[in-house]
Amino acid sequence: MKTGRLSVNPVPCTGCLNCQAVCAQGRAGSHSPEASAMSVELDPFGGIHRHVVCRQCEKPGCAAACAFGAIARDPETGAWVIDLGLCTGCGRCVTACPFGAMFWRDDLNQPVKCDLCRGAPRCASACAFGVIRFLERADPSFSFRGIPPEEQDPRLGRA
Amino acid sequence: MIMKVFGGYAGRILLVDLTRRAIETRETAEFLPGWYGGRALAAKMAWDLIRPGTGAFSPENPLMILTGPLTGTSAPFSGRTTVCGLSAQGYPREWYTRSSFGGHWGPALKHAGFDGMVITGRADRPVFLRIEQGLCTIEDAGSIWGLGIYETQKRLMNGPGWRVLAIGPAGENLCRIAIIATETESASGQGGFGAVMGSKNLKAIAVRGTLPIPVAEPERFRSVCDLVRAEAHGSHGWPHEPKLDPHRVRMFGQKFQACTQGCAVRCYDARFYTSVPAVLDKGKTLSGQMDCVAGLFPGMENSFYDWKLGFEAGFEVGQIANDEGLNHWEILIGMVPWLRSMKDDGSLKEVDGVPIDVDDPVFWQHLLMGISRREGRVRNALAEGTVRASHELGIGGESLDRLFPAWGYAGHWDGHGDRINYVFFPYWITSALQWAIDTRDPISSAHGYAQNIMGWSRICSPVHGLSWERIMEVSARVYGTTDPTDPRSGYEGKAVAAAWHGNRSVMKDSLTVGDQVFPRIYSNRTEDNFARAGDMEGPSFERHMFNALTGNDWTDGDMDAASARVLSLERKLLIRSFGRSRADDESVIPYFQTIENQVNPFIGEPMGLDPAAFRAQLSELYALRGWDNWGTPY
Numbered sequence: 001m002k003t004g005r006l007s008v009n010p011v012p013c014t015g016c017l018n019c020q021a022v023c024a025q026g027r028a029g030s031h032s033p034e035a036s037a038m039s040v041e042l043d044p045f046g047g048i049h050r051h052v053v054c055r056q057c058e059k060p061g062c063a064a065a066c067a068f069g070a071i072a073r074d075p076e077t078g079a080w081v082i083d084l085g086l087c088t089g090c091g092r093c094v095t096a097c098p099f100g101a102m103f104w105r106d107d108l109n110q111p112v113k114c115d116l117c118r119g120a121p122r123c124a125s126a127c128a129f130g131v132i133r134f135l136e137r138a139d140p141s142f143s144f145r146g147i148p149p150e151e152q153d154p155r156l157g158r159a
Numbered sequence: 160m161i162m163k164v165f166g167g168y169a170g171r172i173l174l175v176d177l178t179r180r181a182i183e184t185r186e187t188a189e190f191l192p193g194w195y196g197g198r199a200l201a202a203k204m205a206w207d208l209i210r211p212g213t214g215a216f217s218p219e220n221p222l223m224i225l226t227g228p229l230t231g232t233s234a235p236f237s238g239r240t241t242v243c244g245l246s247a248q249g250y251p252r253e254w255y256t257r258s259s260f261g262g263h264w265g266p267a268l269k270h271a272g273f274d275g276m277v278i279t280g281r282a283d284r285p286v287f288l289r290i291e292q293g294l295c296t297i298e299d300a301g302s303i304w305g306l307g308i309y310e311t312q313k314r315l316m317n318g319p320g321w322r323v324l325a326i327g328p329a330g331e332n333l334c335r336i337a338i339i340a341t342e343t344e345s346a347s348g349q350g351g352f353g354a355v356m357g358s359k360n361l362k363a364i365a366v367r368g369t370l371p372i373p374v375a376e377p378e379r380f381r382s383v384c385d386l387v388r389a390e391a392h393g394s395h396g397w398p399h400e401p402k403l404d405p406h407r408v409r410m411f412g413q414k415f416q417a418c419t420q421g422c423a424v425r426c427y428d429a430r431f432y433t434s435v436p437a438v439l440d441k442g443k444t445l446s447g448q449m450d451c452v453a454g455l456f457p458g459m460e461n462s463f464y465d466w467k468l469g470f471e472a473g474f475e476v477g478q479i480a481n482d483e484g485l486n487h488w489e490i491l492i493g494m495v496p497w498l499r500s501m502k503d504d505g506s507l508k509e510v511d512g513v514p515i516d517v518d519d520p521v522f523w524q525h526l527l528m529g530i531s532r533r534e535g536r537v538r539n540a541l542a543e544g545t546v547r548a549s550h551e552l553g554i555g556g557e558s559l560d561r562l563f564p565a566w567g568y569a570g571h572w573d574g575h576g577d578r579i580n581y582v583f584f585p586y587w588i589t590s591a592l593q594w595a596i597d598t599r600d601p602i603s604s605a606h607g608y609a610q611n612i613m614g615w616s617r618i619c620s621p622v623h624g625l626s627w628e629r630i631m632e633v634s635a636r637v638y639g640t641t642d643p644t645d646p647r648s649g650y651e652g653k654a655v656a657a658a659w660h661g662n663r664s665v666m667k668d669s670l671t672v673g674d675q676v677f678p679r680i681y682s683n684r685t686e687d688n689f690a691r692a693g694d695m696e697g698p699s700f701e702r703h704m705f706n707a708l709t710g711n712d713w714t715d716g717d718m719d720a721a722s723a724r725v726l727s728l729e730r731k732l733l734i735r736s737f738g739r740s741r742a743d744d745e746s747v748i749p750y751f752q753t754i755e756n757q758v759n760p761f762i763g764e765p766m767g768l769d770p771a772a773f774r775a776q777l778s779e780l781y782a783l784r785g786w787d788n789w790g791t792p793y
Contacts, residue, residue, distance in 0.1 A: 011414065012414065012415065014414075014415045014416045014417040014422065014429075014431075015263070015416060015417050015420075016238075016417040016420060016421055016422045016423060017238075017263070017266075017420050017421070018233065018235065018388070018421060018423055021231075021232065021233035021421065022233045022381070022384075022385075024233075025232070025233040025374065025377065025380070025381055025384075026381065028371065029374055029377035030166075030371040030372060030373050030374050030377075031231060031232045031233065031270075031371060031372040031374065032270065032369050032370060032371035032372070033270060033320065033369050034369040034371075035371065039319075041319045042263060044262075044263075044312075044341075044342035044343060045309065045313070045342075045343060045446065045447070046433065046446055047412075047414065047416065047431040047432075047433045047446055047447075047448075048433065106369075107371075125385075126233075126385075126388065126423075128388075128423045128424065128425075129415065129425075
C-alpha cells in the first residue's frame with residue numbers, strides 16, 4: 001500500500017468538480033458536496049479555483065485538538081484517519097485545522113476527513129488535468145509543506 | 160419497461176406562480192418512469208400546461224428549467240440543464256422548443272432539493288428567486304434590474320456554493336435573441352428564453368444546497384462512471400486532444416475550462432482567459448471564458464467570418480454580448496454576416512448613425528448595446544432577431560434565405576449557411592431532415608452525426624482519423640446499415656440516422672449529458688475502432704450510467720422508446736397549438752436546394768438538395784417515428 005499525501009496545482013483546474021463528486025460518491029455512496037472530504041471553491045470570474053484538501057500534516061492540528069484520541073495515523077497509508085467509534089462529534093478538530101480541510105456533515109453530526117482512499121485517492125484518479133496528484137512519500141520531491149517547486153506558479157503569489 | 164425509482168432524483172419539482180407569488184411542489188415520481196428527466200419531463204408538463212393561443216410572452220407560458228437524473232452526480236459530462244417552453248425566437252410562430260446550458264447551476268439546484276422548476280405568471284415588479292436547502296423564496300430585484308449578467312451574479316453570490324442564473328438587459332427588454340446565463344459563458348443561448356424570463360419580471364435564480372442525490376447501486380455506478388470517464392477522448396468525440404496556444408497562454412493566461420460540471424476532457428472550444436487587456440474600456444483587464452462560436456468574435460482569417468477585430472477586441476466584444484445577455488450564434492453566424500451583405504449590396508450603410516464596419520470594435524459595441532437596450536430604429540428591429548428585423552425593415556430577404564434555414568435560426572452543420580463547420584453532401588441531408596421536423600436549430604444536442612463523421616474522417620483528422628471503410632463498418636453497428644456514413648450513399652439511410660440521433664438528442668437533454676462527447680461511437684483505443692469500456696458498448700454508455708444510478712434495468716430499446724415518445728408528444732403539442740404540418744416541415748427545402756459550401760471528393764462537384772428524394776426520406780423519417788405521412792403521430 002502506498003503512503004503519501006495529495007498535492008494540488010490549481011492552475012490547470014477546469015472547474016469540472018469531478019474530484020469532489022467521486023470523493024462524495026466513494027465515501028457516502030450518494031452525491032452531496034457535504035459528504036466530500038475535499039472541496040473546490042470555484043471562481044467563475046477569475047478562473048483560478050481554490051482547492052481545499054487535507055495535507056496529512058506531520059503534526060496535525062486536528063489530531064492534537066481531539067481529546068478522545070479519535071484521530072490517528074494509519075501506518076499503512078500515512079493518512080490521519082478518524083475512528084468514528086471514539087469520535088464524540090464535538091467538532092474541535094474542524095476548528096483546529098488551519099487549512100479548513102476538516103469538513104463537517106450536519107446530517108450525521110460527524111467530521112469528514114480525507115483518508116487517501118486507502119492509498120488510492122479517487123480524486124486524483126478522476127482528475128484528467130493533473131491538478132490533484134497523489135504524491136508518494138518515496139518521491140524525492142515529497143514534502144509535507146507547500147506545493148512542490150515544479151508546480152509553483154508565480155501568478156498565484158506562491159514563492 | 161420497469162422503473163424502480165431509487166436513485167438520481169432530488170424528488171421534487173418546484174412550481175412558482177409569480178402572479179400569485181405562490182410556491183408549490185410536485186413529486187418527480189409522478190412523471191416516472193416514462194418522462195425520465197429534463198426534456199422528457201418538460202414535454203409531459205408542456206402537454207398538460209400549454210393551451211392553444213398561449214404565446215411566448217403570455218404569463219401562462221411555463222418557463223421550465225430542468226435537470227436530469229445524472230445531473231450533479233459523478234457521471235462524467237453531466238452538469239447541463241435543459242430549458243423548455245414557448246420560445247420568443249421561434250419564427251414564424253413562437254413554437255414550443257428547448258435550449259440548454261452548462262456551468263454549475265443545475266447540479267446546485269439538485270443539491271438544493273429540486274429536479275427542476277416551472278415558472279408561470281408575471282411578477283408585478285422585478286424579482287429574483289432564492290433557493291436553498293429545499294426552500295424557495297421570491298425576493299425583490301429592484302436593485303439589480305438593469306445590471307449585466309456578471310454583476311447580477313456577483314451581487315447574489317453570498318459565499319461559497321452559490322450559483323446564479325440570470326438575464327441581462329437584453330432579457331429585461333424582451334429581445335427575442337436574449338439568453339439566460341450563468342458564470343461567464345454558459346447560457347441557454349438559442350430560443351430567446353431570456354426574453355421569456357424577462358417577460359415574467361424575473362431577473363435571476365440563485366441556488367445553493369448540499370442535500371444528497373441518492374445512488375441505487377453505488378459500486379456499479381462508480382465503476383461505470385470511471386470507465387466512461389477514462390474512455391472519453393477529446394471533445395466532439397474526435398480522435399485527438401487539443402492543445403493550448405502557447406502565445407495566448409503567455410499573453411492572456413489561456414487555460415482549459417470546463418463549460419459544464421463533470422466535463423473530463425480538454426476541449427477544442429472552451430478556454431478561460433485570466434488577463435486580456437481591454438481595447439474599448441482602456442486600462443481594464445478582462446477575464447472570462449470563451450467557448451465554441453465565441454471564438455469567431457475576433458474574426459477568422461481565410462474564412463467567411465474574416466472580420467478583423469483581433470483577439471483582444473474580439474474577446475471584449477464577446478464579453479459584452481455575454482454581459483448584456485445576447486445569443487452568440489445568432490450574432491456571429493446570422494446577424495453580422497447578414498449586416499455585412501446589406502452593406503455590400505448597399506441596402507443598409509449604417510446602423511442608427513454608425514457606419515457598418517465589422518472590423519471596428521466600436522461598431523460592435525454600438526450594435527450589441529443598442530440591441531439589448533432597444534435603442535434606434537435598426538437596433539430595435541434587430542432585437543427581434545435578424546429574421547423578424549429583415550421583414551420589419553423590408554431589406555435583405557435574399558441574404559436571409561442563404562443564412563437562415565428555418566424557424567428564425569441561423570445555419571448549423573447544414574453545409575450551406577453555416578460556413579465554419581465542414582460538412583458536405585450527403586451528410587447534410589440528415590441535418591436537413593433534423594431541421595425539417597424541429598422548431599429551432601436542431602444541432603444543439605445532435606452534433607453526434609455530421610460532426611462525428613467529419614471529425615473522424617481523414618479529411619478533418621489526417622493523422623488520427625479513420626478510413627471511410629472503417630467509419631462505415633463501425634457505424635453499421637449503430638445504424639444497422641452503412642448508408643448513413645457511406646460518402647457515396649446519396650439519400651439512402653439518412654432518415655435512419657436522423658431518427659436515431661433524434662432519440663439521442665432527447666436522451667442527452669433528459670439525462671442530462673454533454674452533447675459534444677456523447678454518443679460514443681468511434682474510438683482509437685480499440686482494435687476495431689468501435690468505442691467500448693469494460694463490457695459496455697459506446698452507444699450504451701448513457702444507459703448503463705442511468706441504470707446503475709436509478710436502479711432500473713432498461714435496455715437500449717427501452718431508452719430509445721422512451722425518447723421517441725417524447726418527440727411524438729412534442730409533435731402532438733405543435734399540432735395542437737400551432738397546426739404544425741408537413742407543409743411547414745418541407746419549408747426548409749428551398750434553403751437546402753442552394754449549392755453546398757464544401758464538395759464531397761467522391762462526387763467532385765457541389766450539390767444541392769433534390770426535393771423529391773428528400774421528401775421520400777422525410778416520409779421514411781415519419782414512418783420510423785411512428786407518424787403518418789402528414790407528420791402526425793398515430
